[in-house]
Amino acid sequence: xxxRHWTDDELIARLYGVGPEDGHLEECGECAARWRRFxxxxxxALVEPEVSQEFLIAQRRRIYERIEGPRPVFWKPALGVPIAxxxxxxxxxxxxxxxxxxxxxxxxxxxxxxxxxxxxxxDTLESAExxxxxxxxxxxxxxx
Amino acid sequence: MMGVMAGxxxxxxASAALxxxxxxxxxxxxxxxxxxxxxxxxxxxxxDTATQEAFVKAWQALSRPGAAxxxxxxxxxSRVAVxxxxxxxxxxxxxxxxxxxxxxxxxxxxATASSSSPTAEDQLFAQQxxxxxxxxxxxxxxxxxxxxxxxxxxxxxxxxxxxxxxxDIGTVKAxxxxxxxxxxxxxxxxxxxxxx
Numbered sequence: 001x002x003x004r005h006w007t008d009d010e011l012i013a014r015l016y017g018v019g020p021e022d023g024h025l026e027e028c029g030e031c032a033a034r035w036r037r038f039x040x041x042x043x044x045a046l047v048e049p050e051v052s053q054e055f056l057i058a059q060r061r062r063i064y065e066r067i068e069g070p071r072p073v074f075w076k077p078a079l080g081v082p083i084a085x086x087x088x089x090x091x092x093x094x095x096x097x098x099x100x101x102x103x104x105x106x107x108x109x110x111x112x113x114x115x116x117x118x119x120x121x122x123d124t125l126e127s128a129e130x131x132x133x134x135x136x137x138x139x140x141x142x143x144x
Numbered sequence: 145m146m147g148v149m150a151g152x153x154x155x156x157x158a159s160a161a162l163x164x165x166x167x168x169x170x171x172x173x174x175x176x177x178x179x180x181x182x183x184x185x186x187x188x189x190x191x192d193t194a195t196q197e198a199f200v201k202a203w204q205a206l207s208r209p210g211a212a213x214x215x216x217x218x219x220x221x222s223r224v225a226v227x228x229x230x231x232x233x234x235x236x237x238x239x240x241x242x243x244x245x246x247x248x249x250x251x252x253x254x255a256t257a258s259s260s261s262p263t264a265e266d267q268l269f270a271q272q273x274x275x276x277x278x279x280x281x282x283x284x285x286x287x288x289x290x291x292x293x294x295x296x297x298x299x300x301x302x303x304x305x306x307x308x309x310x311x312d313i314g315t316v317k318a319x320x321x322x323x324x325x326x327x328x329x330x331x332x333x334x335x336x337x338x339x340x
Binding site (some may be wrong): 008011012013016017018037038041042046048049051056059060063066067111144 | 167170171174175176178179192195196199200203253292295296297299301302317318321324328332333334335
């Protein structure tokens, strides 16, 4: 009496390495043919989907970054350019800012000369107003 | 004895070569690791983060002085990635909110296959399987999911799965059997309908 044919579940289990091991597939051509069809189906399932190169490249970049470890913020190339640009803008602002208004100074030609200064003082001392005060001043001067 | 020493030396040279050309190795393995993480986590953004973590861990382990020699770097990397995903899956249990897979995000990341790959019909069929299984995988425990994904998508042998998950083969078989039981409806539909 021939052994019964394998069920689909048994054939599937065999595909995954856990099916019955009674040697039936070596003896039964019908079950062997079914098993080959099942195996062909699984072969097709092994076709790997494509993964975009852009994704893989970006992933590798992230892996390298993690392997190299975290760097100080200012060393990151992505931040280097903005930081440099900000520094240049700041320097430009400082250099091109409004200049302080010039302090008023006397030109050398506008300065009074020493002789004129003495003359002005002498004139003041000899002015009429001071002469009117002479008697009062005399009260305090010691007599020789 | 000499053979063992020669093997150890070759493994150490291979590990040193990986550190020397880590960028090339990462480029060769990156897509596979990302897809593995995406299938385990069911979320493209989370898979992106997990992939980064896996490679960072790999670099740290390989560049450490006295790093262990690797006989099979690809399998070792798979183990690192699977463990990273398992940690994330376990941490989800403590989240009272849980993000569902965003099909639109995945579609944005996963571009259509190039013309050199199998036919468009195969591609469409594979996508249908992928979508249905991705949804069904959320019903599996982290270990069951890992075992199923490594077997179904990476075509790993039971021995390799056991090595990657750090389990014995009997436990792997138990996880796979439970996973198949939980996915029975989807798998019956997929294999039964397409296999006829």
